[in-house]
Amino acid sequence: MSHATTEDTGTSDLTAAQPVAPKKKAALSEGKKAERRLGWLLCAPAALTMIAVTGWPILYSILLSMQRFDLKFPDRTEWIWFDNYVTVLSSPYWWDAVWVTVLLTVVTVAVELVLGMALALIMHRALVGRGIVRTTSLIPYGIVTVVAAFSWRFAWTPGTGYLSEALGSEPVLTEKIPALMVVGLAEIWKTTPFMALLLMAGLALVPDDLLKAAAMDGASAWQRFIKITVPIMKPAILVALLFRTLDAFRIFDNLFVLTAGSQGTSSVSMLTYNNLIKGLNLGIGSTMSVLIFLMVALIAFVFIKLFGTAAPGSDDGGKR
């Protein structure tokens, strides 16, 4: 109540964008306190849920990763420090999965960046049918990954599928490289529109006047794109790359449906799932979990170094 009256007499409309900003000192501290309490109160449910579901499990997975813990032989559970890490890191299956994951991530994200940029330009600049393009390209984004994956699987199934019918009936999903290409294709199809939307948000920041001025000065479309659009969009491009890279690194659904990790096509997530849920080996599964977490942290760290101040987290919210 007290700060409300202070506001009444004190602040003008010019400071309207500021949070409660009373002038008197005593009122300020009281108002500040109330604001803090409300802030914490409002954030508490979200913060507590996130911490409860991630914080303790992360610590717990580190503990589990240092134990021999196989649910098939629960009485042989014991503390073995880093033996699981030695086992995993010296396993050719693990490194195979790491390379498959890295390969899929790098290739799909690179292709998505190019296709996504093209799609973003189409959505941004289209003279006709902009609504139709935007609506239909949201379908791959929204569709359940497993559904899309089944569609691709049946399309390539010899006999059943239109693609295998059209392109000869070699079973593509039973050999490593062709299978990985199909997985990559499914992944690219699904996520290019998301990439395009993120890039489109960046395109919207490019001032039209600048492009027109450059065109007047005789810059070609390609020059305008490289010299003006891309530099202004750089933060948006980095955000899109970061999100997609980390997302691609977790690839699971498409692989599960398309190959189930056979013929050496396991990603790290697939391998962890197989050890954990199929093999019921909590120790090894948790070790892989921790290793994946470390790899993702490394990727995020590198990206955030690249971002500098453009990182989404460094924007301190309320102040505009």
Next chain:
Amino acid sequence: MAGIGGADTTGKKVGWGLLNTVVVIYALIPVLWIVSLSFKSSKTLADGNFIPREWSLENYQNIFSTSEFTRALVNSIGIAIIATAIAVVFGTMAAYAIARLDFPGKNLLVGVSLLIAMFPQVSLVSPLFEIERSLGLFDTWPGLILPYITFALPLAIYTLSAFFREIPWELEKAAKMDGATPGQAFRRVIAPLAAPGVFTTAILVFIFCWNDFLFAISLTSTEQSRTVPVALSFFTGSSQFEDPAGSIAAAAVVITIPIILFVLFFQRRIVAGLTSGAVKG
């Protein structure tokens, strides 16, 4: 000059039309294919034709006659709606605080949400599997709802705080001048203004929950809480001689319907939500 300009525009329009067609075909082919499969009769299921030679509803009759699918559908709908509701309520509260209030720990919360957004979900599967088993949450609705809320919250917080920054806050100030407490200002003035943003966020969160596969397959083991994407991957034909492709396709089409409806009716909102949340941070 004007004539050339005119011809140029027509040419451009044709060009755009072609480009648009390419995009539409690109986006729709896999969807049309699964729809086509779902309408094929069991005789023509494996004929490799893009368009059914014989249309039939038998795949739909099959899936709706088994509890394997109907139960999974109930689970999917229930779990996604509850998780969305909770995540959006928590997210709205937190995003309001982040967008409007000044308090220590705010940046930490933003940072933590960003970390969770990037978190490899598979890293949580092992510990959650064990924790949920010991707490009796394994293979229950709450056992899936909890991780869904957690991974939806960063999305909700980012999208909502971006929306909240666009709201004319002078109105909140006016309410406070009239003697409203910050809490009342939130409920009476800001919440109605924020409704479109909240609604958009709810759609995005629902799509996320609806889509999940990794948690659903790892943290469930029976029909009791299995969601449709997981049930799909376990479909077998009613006899070992029957190809489950028809049933899978029909079930896949059923769970795609809500997504298509969202996209058709709320295209603009979804685009706004995805772009504002992800880029403005």
